[in-house]
Amino acid sequence: MTNTKHVLVTGGAGYIGSVVGAQLIAAGHRVTVLDNLSRGHREALPRSAELVQGDVSDRALLDSVFARRKVDAVVHLAALLEVGESMREPERYFRNNSAGTLTLLEAMRAHGVSRMVFSSTAALFGDPERVPIDETHPLRPCNVYGESKLITERMLKWFHVIHGLRYASLRYFNAAGAAGELGEDHQPESHLIPLVLQVALGQRAKVEIYGTDYASPDGTCVRDYIHVSDLATAHLLALDALEEHGRLLYNLGNGQGYSVRQVIETARRITGHTIPAVETPRRAGDPAVLVASSEKIRRELGWAPKHSELEEIVGSAWEWHRKHPRGYGQN
Helix, strand or coil, rough: CCCCEEEEEEHHHHHHHHHHHHHHHCCCCCCEECCCCCCCCCHCCCCEEEEEECCCCCCHHHHHHHHHHHCCEEEECCCCHHHHHHCCCCCHHHHHHHHHHHHHHHHHHHHCHHHHHEEEEEECCCCCCCCCCCCCCCCCCCCCHHHHHHHHHHHHHHHHHHHCEEEEEEEEEECCCCCCCCCCCCCCCHHHHHHHHHHCCCCCCCCCCCCCCCCCCCCCEEEEEEHHHHHHHHHHHHHHHCCCCCEEEEEECCCCEEEEEHHHHHHHHHHHCCCCCCCCCCCCCCEEEEEECCCCHHHHHHCCCCCCCCHHHHHHHHHHHHHHCCCCCCC
């Protein structure tokens, strides 16, 4: 990092946000976390981070945060992120993810905060025309979650053009794994790897495979899994790069896709459990294959994942779940 910053991390008590916050602090930055704790955990906060409990849609609270603290940049991770839920309750996703970010941007502008690293998503791309997916791929979300993030990216572009906002948009593929004592604990859980591991822990009878007739080698969805520590590192590199660049767009993944069946088989090997699986119908809004090309961020910022093998990703998650079988604060 070129200099020390005071960074507001929205959603910093969540899975990815907690790891980002920990890495920022390790790099010497001061961190304030804004999180409503609806899906985050106090126990996941770095000890030296200040917690402000509240919502990004609360303009009065945001004004208070920015007025009382000299914030240099925002890492914005606060969002609803469940594809299936977004297709049942679109209004919640547009209000929280899109309108909430607009409120945050208005508050940032009012208080002279001109840098943001934004947590975007591979769901922007919908059913891809080609894989691996690079940054030039058309943006055609096929679910409300992806659409809510695309609306936000469009807002960021215009705030950059008109108001001079300096921002980086990081399009995540599938975050997975654990970073030491920081792991994945969603209530309810909907992500494949922790669901599979809950079966191995005896907390679920089976894992469900949603759709077996996709255009993929074994008929199940294929995803690009990126270790949460590698994902967090990209945020720090992007934040540093905003010193010299006004607008950055990067896809973040390993460039290697694994099917649902492959993930389950890997978990069986690592845990030594049979992990029963049941085939069920497709979920609305699930693309068949999402695999990233991360060549641009590798080339421009020197980012390189250190934990790229599926076995290592699942293994780190398994160690965390074994130590925290009921999640944060429930052991």
